[in-house]
Amino acid sequence: MRKNRSNFIAYSVLFVLIVAGIFMLFSSKSFEREKPLISIEDKIYWNLTSPLLVKITDESGIKSLKISMVDAEHQIILTNQNFEAPMEVLDINLSFPKTGFQSQKKGYTMSIEAVDASKWGFFMGNKETKNVEVIVDSKRPEINILNHSYAINKGGSATVVFKATDERLKELYIETNFGKKFTPSKFYKDDYYASLVAWPATQSSFSADVVAIDYAGNMTKSKIRFFYQNRNYKSSKIKLDNQNRFLNEKIPELAAQYAQNHESMSNLEKMKFVNENLRGANEKLISDITSKISEDIISEFSLKKFYPLKNAKAVASFGDHRYYTFDGQNISESWHMGLDLASTKNASIVTSNDGKVDFAGENGIYGQTIIINHGFGVFSLYGHCNSMAVKTGDQINAGDHIGATGVSGLAMGDHLHFGMIVQGIEVRPEEWMDNNWMKDNVVNILNSSKKMIDGQ
Incomplete structure (x- = not known):
């Protein structure tokens, strides 16, 4: 009896081992199904x-x-x-x-x-x-550039209108020599497109091609033949020392807010963090928000010149390449990509055109910031606000009060940092504050293009 019981246990163990072995074998990668x-x-x-x-x-x-x-x-x-x-x-x-x-x-x-x-x-x-x-499919897409601004300034914007046709069009964009791709909007009638393009002030040269690619991989490129107008921007040296309020007050204030290890950093290290790391993150946020293009068809362009601050004086220019020095050595640098405007303390900021608030909140060195989407890839930016009267998602009308000037972010004195952005590229606000420039370079180009299309 005891022997039979021992045999039963042995056979049972053997059976379990065999079953487990088979299970492990067939559940292994070698027997995947x-x-x-x-x-x-x-x-x-x-x-x-x-x-x-x-x-x-x-x-x-x-x-x-x-x-x-x-x-x-x-x-x-x-x-x-x-x-x-x-x-x-x-x-x-x-x-x-x-x-x-x-x-x-x-x-x-x-x-x-x-x-x-x-x-x-x-x-x-x-x-x-x-x-x-x-x-x-060996037939390449067809591109016909219909009209464009005569010239583009370094740091400025321009318009192009073109026709692109292909039965199987997959990609359509405007490619620049510095890697930026601008997304065109559908314009007026089928197969026609329009886009604003921008030449960054930080780039020494500019060129742009309309690129069309179909699903078979056929590609066509057509150069936009602007007249290129170079422009020299200001270069500044800002001397820092141990008595400097900017280095000893404003920089530590922002570092304490955004740097995890700020307590172990020297003021110069805090300066580099704020001016390089924090600035880079803040500018990326702006670029990400303003690179999004609506799929709406463009037929009209009704924007008027921008005039955000009444009786304001410009206190800092767009495109200023700033070098920060300490004991005679360059320790950091930056580009000022806006126009600083000042009038009275807590002055009312008014939007000049209809739009949608795509961002209203804190953004590091820019402080309390408002970004408004005006369509066709055009955005306006209002930084260093003391208060904001709008929130993200709001629809606003020309003439609305949207906030008040202040010293939030990296501002030492009460002012407005006003920026204009085209598809993620910060451009000269002065162009968008000039009715004649807007008429010659945007409005007239689109209107004359519609007449050409109607006449074809």
Whole structure:
């Protein structure tokens, strides 16, 4: 009896171990059951000249891959590979075969077959197949630049209107030599677009091309031929010393608010933190907010000149490149990307145009800040406010009181930091405070473009 009981226990333990072993074996990565994932659309457009990317992924790794192209008469193998070391991620760049096919045909079928290294399916692995419809499209998009501002100033703005057509248009933007891409708005009628562009004061040169790309990868570029007007901006040296209120009062105040380790920092270290790290974060916030473009169709442009502060005097200019020195050494630098206006203490700030408040809150060196979206990629900014009479999301009308001037942020004296921004680029406020400039460079360009479109 005791022997039978011992045998039963032994067999039971053995059975449990076998079951556990089988479970562990089949639940392991080696026996995974997921088919490879072939990342490509069921229907694609190909210009037959650019490489075509096919991405395949699998947990146990791809051990073989076969891709072929088929038309009504031929089948050609594009790739047929076996991998000694299975690949979890495969990025395959396919080229159209130079022989065996006629590229004039309008379509093909691409067959993709991938097998993974899993031991599932009696060690055969998981197989995935996918047939892709390939539509041949070798025609480039068409771009016709209809009208644009005659000139653009360094630090300033300009307008361009153009027509872009393609049955399968995927991307449309204005590319600059410094990496910024401006997003055009739909203008007036189908296939027409308009955009403001900006030349940053920090960039020594400017050029811009309208770029159109279709789903097949065909690209067209067309240069916007502005007359480029260079402009020299002020360069200032600001001397700091141990008796300086800016270095010993204002900087520590902001560092205490925003720097985690401010207590262990010297005043010069606090200065670098505020003027570089904090400023960088604040300017990124402004850029992020003002880079968002509405998808509304532009037909009219009714903005009037901006005049935010009555009887104000300019106390600091736009584009001032400031160098901060201590004991004769440069310790930090910055660009002043606004126009400082001052009148009386706590002076009323009034908006000159309708818009939507996209931001109203604290923003580091700018203090209490209001950013208003006026459409067509145009934003106005009001910094160093003592108080704000609006909140984020408010719709406002021309003539509304939106706040009062103050000394919040990095301001030493009561004033308004007034900025104008075009699609994330801070530009010369003076242009937007001049009715003649706005008429010549924006309003007239759009109105004359509509007449051209109507006449076509």
